[in-house]
Amino acid sequence: MIKAIETKELTRRYGYRVALKKVSLEFTVGGIHGLFGANGAGKTTLMRIISTLLRPHGGFISVMGYDPQEEPEEVKQRIGLIGDKPLLYQELSGIENLQFYSKLYGLAEDHFKKQVNELAERFGFTTWLEEPVKNLSSGLRKRLDIVRSLIHDPMLLLLDEPFSGLDKDSSEVFRDYLEEKRQARTTILTTHNLAIGSELCDDYVTLRKGLVVGQGPIADFEQTL
Amino acid sequence: MTSGLSAALAIAKKDIVTQLRKKFEIFSMFLFALSAVLAFSFALVSQGTIPEDVGSAMLWVIIFFTGMFGFAPIFLSESETGTLRGLASAPIPAWSVYVGKVIYGFVLMGIVQIFLVPIIAVMFGFSFLNDIPLTIATLVVGTLDLAAVGSMASALTMPSESKATIFPLVYFPTAISGLMLLIEITKIIVIGPGLIPVMVIFQLLLAHLLAMLTLSASIFHFALTP
Numbered sequence: 001m002i003k004a005i006e007t008k009e010l011t012r013r014y015g016y017r018v019a020l021k022k023v024s025l026e027f028t029v030g031g032i033h034g035l036f037g038a039n040g041a042g043k044t045t046l047m048r049i050i051s052t053l054l055r056p057h058g059g060f061i062s063v064m065g066y067d068p069q070e071e072p073e074e075v076k077q078r079i080g081l082i083g084d085k086p087l088l089y090q091e092l093s094g095i096e097n098l099q100f101y102s103k104l105y106g107l108a109e110d111h112f113k114k115q116v117n118e119l120a121e122r123f124g125f126t127t128w129l130e131e132p133v134k135n136l137s138s139g140l141r142k143r144l145d146i147v148r149s150l151i152h153d154p155m156l157l158l159l160d161e162p163f164s165g166l167d168k169d170s171s172e173v174f175r176d177y178l179e180e181k182r183q184a185r186t187t188i189l190t191t192h193n194l195a196i197g198s199e200l201c202d203d204y205v206t207l208r209k210g211l212v213v214g215q216g217p218i219a220d221f222e223q224t225l
Numbered sequence: 226m227t228s229g230l231s232a233a234l235a236i237a238k239k240d241i242v243t244q245l246r247k248k249f250e251i252f253s254m255f256l257f258a259l260s261a262v263l264a265f266s267f268a269l270v271s272q273g274t275i276p277e278d279v280g281s282a283m284l285w286v287i288i289f290f291t292g293m294f295g296f297a298p299i300f301l302s303e304s305e306t307g308t309l310r311g312l313a314s315a316p317i318p319a320w321s322v323y324v325g326k327v328i329y330g331f332v333l334m335g336i337v338q339i340f341l342v343p344i345i346a347v348m349f350g351f352s353f354l355n356d357i358p359l360t361i362a363t364l365v366v367g368t369l370d371l372a373a374v375g376s377m378a379s380a381l382t383m384p385s386e387s388k389a390t391i392f393p394l395v396y397f398p399t400a401i402s403g404l405m406l407l408i409e410i411t412k413i414i415v416i417g418p419g420l421i422p423v424m425v426i427f428q429l430l431l432a433h434l435l436a437m438l439t440l441s442a443s444i445f446h447f448a449l450t451p
Contacts, residue, residue, distance in 0.1 A: 051314050055450060072450075076316035087311030091243040103235040104315035106228075148311075 002029045003062065004156055004186040005050060010059035012045050019045040021210040022059065027203075029064075032178060032187040034201035034218065036194065041207040043190045047158050050188070051081050064156055064186075077105070080154030082162045086145035090134040094125065094144050097133060098151055105152040112151070119147040123173060138165045146174060157187040163196060175200065229321035236312070236325025240299075241332055251336060254294040258341045261287045266348040280349040281411040287345070288338065289371065289404055295333045296375025297382075297392045299326050300448075304383045312449070319446035323376060327438070330372030338364060351415045359423065360414055363430075367407040370434040374400040377441040380448040403437075406430040 009022040020042045027033040035043050048054040049061060052068040052075050061067070066074040081087070088097050095116070102112040120126045123143045133141060142165040149157070157178075163171050178187060178200060191197045197204070204221045206214035214221070244251060265283050269275045275283070303309040312322050342364065346353060353360040378395040385391045406429055413423045 053310060053313050053450060073316045073318070076314055079314065081310070081314050083307070083310065085307035085310075087308050087314075089239065089243060089308060090306065091246045092239065096239075096242070100235060100239050101311065101315070104232055104312075104317055106316075 002065075003027065004029045004033075004064055005188070006060075006062045007046075008060040010046075010049065010056050010061055012042075012049060012054065012056050019210050020049075020056070023207070023210070023212055024059075025205050025212055025215060027186065027188060027205075029186050030183045031202040032182060032189055032200050034197045034204035034221070035188055035190045035207070036197060036204055036221070037190075037207035040209070042210040043207055044160060045210075046207070047083075047160050047188070047190065051079055051158055052076055077152075078155045080149035080152070080157045081160075082145060082149045082158070083160045084164070086133075086141045087148065088133045088141060088145060091132060093130050093132050094136075094147075095129040097144065098129075098148060101148055102151055107152060115151050115153065116147070119150055122177065123147055123170065139167050139170060142166050143170055155185060157185055159187060159189045159191075161191055162189070163191065163193060229318045229324070232315070232317035232321040233325035233328060236322060237328035237332065240326070240329035244329075244333060250295065250298065251333060254291050254333070254337050255340060257294060258287055258291040258337060259344065261290070262341070262345055262348050270350070275349045275351070277351050277415045278412050280345075280351050281415055282408045283349065284342075284345050284411060285367070285404055285407045287341070288334070288368070289400065291337060291341075292330075292334055292371045292375050293393065293396065295337075296330055296372065296379055296396065297389070299330060299376050299379040300383050301379065301388060309383075309449075319449045320442035322449060323380065323442050323445040324438075326376040326379075327369070327372045330376050331369050334368045334372060338368065353414060355417075356414050359410070359427070363407065363410050363414070363427070366427075366430055366434055367403070367410075370403040370407075370430065370437060371400055373434060373437040373441060374403065377437070377445070377448075380445065383448065399437075403430060403433045406433065 003026050005027040008024050010020055011018065011022055012020040023042070023046065035046065037043050045054065049056050049068065050063055052072040055069060063075045064078050068075045092100065098116055120129055123146055125140070125143050125147055128136060128140055133144065136144065162174065166174065189197065189201060198218055198221060201218045203217050204215065205212055266275065269279060300309065303312065375396055378392055378399060381395050382388045382391040406426055409426050410423060410430065413419050
């Protein structure tokens with residue numbers, strides 16, 4: 001089976017504190033994979049290493065078949081990232097933010113327009129596109145950030161607490177979207193909301209203090225709740 | 226995938242648009258520069274003009290310190306708002322982020338200088354008209370040099386908790402060699418030829434700029450990805 005993410009004995013330290021201790025895991029291509037654990041378990045560190053934002057101190061990692069250290073641009077082209085903070089520029093409007101990121105991802109103008117129309121419509125952002133981000137509520141910023149992360153149609157979606165700040169309707173729209181793309185796209189989801197996690201995910205990995213303490217089909221995880 | 230240079234231009238354009246909408250950074254830079262010019266001209270003018278060698282040094286000292294206002298926040302704002310992760314996770318070479326910031330720093334300082342240099346010429350009572358092409362070339366290369374050093378200093382001080390204190394510690398020693406060359410060239414433009422031909426000093430300045438750009442661009446990925 002093709003692997004979207006594969007790590008072997010992956011280690012990362014912050015000073016003397018070990019954030020990831022020889023983490024070995026696999027996520028297959030397609031589907032929604034849960035990455036669970038309490039605060040400080042190492043979820044965000046692992047997500048950052050996958051997205052090339054951090055370098056590991058030891059071990060092996062492969063993302064969509066590429067080494068994030070040796071081929072970072074190949075990995076970056078294939079990932080979409082949603083974190084706790086929207087990656088948006090306050091002084092720019094929604095459409096200017098999206099245009100800026102589309103240039104960084106090298107999107108053709110017609111493809112960009114098609115993507116914006118489709119995603120803004122889907123996430124109910126069309127009427128807010130011209131508004132400066134600084135004037136938007138936190139929920140609208142989150143919706144725009146979702147559109148930003150999907151604008152280049154990534155193969156791998158890394159979602160770190162994606163539902164925080166979203167209202168019920170927006171949350172449902174996003175969940176429907178993830179469901180629809182379940183097979184076409186690989187999604188890694190970290191969330192403290194285990195109800196949403198167990199409902200959406202196909203399988204899971206649980207981290208505790210940088211160690212893998214559980215992994216398997218989501219049905220196994222539900223039994224531990 | 227986008228090319229490094231077009232990504233750099235997109236980053237520079239985004240920063241310039243952002244800056245022109247915020248305005249306060251460019252305004253505070255200009256206000257500082259104007260205050261410094263006024264203070265120096267009142268303090269140093271005797272018999273109508275400032276000694277030209279002192280004036281040449283003052284011009285670049287004012288530009289150097291004005292640059293601190295513009296260069297120090299170049300990466301700070303990206304780091305604080307989290308947008309640096311957006312740049313770091315985009316499929317562009319790390320050097321393009323650095324080059325984009327250098328272009329932005331250059332344009333920012335250029336806007337200030339368009340107003341500042343004529344004011345300095347009038348207040349200090351000396352003329353750059355002796356060699357207009359060399360004056361323009363020196364301002365362009367000198368500002369690029371300061372922007373190259375300032376952008377890297379801003380990137381290197383990003384992880385520090387006391388950025389405001391650390392930034393000058395990195396910026397001052399790195400920029401001082403270029404600054405001395407700039408003062409020497411400006412002195413020659415204003416006063417006349419010295420012991421060393423001006424083109425030799427100008428070539429040294431170009432070499433300094435190229436060294437700073439090459440070195441900084443080649444190690445910038447360490448600043449972007451810890």
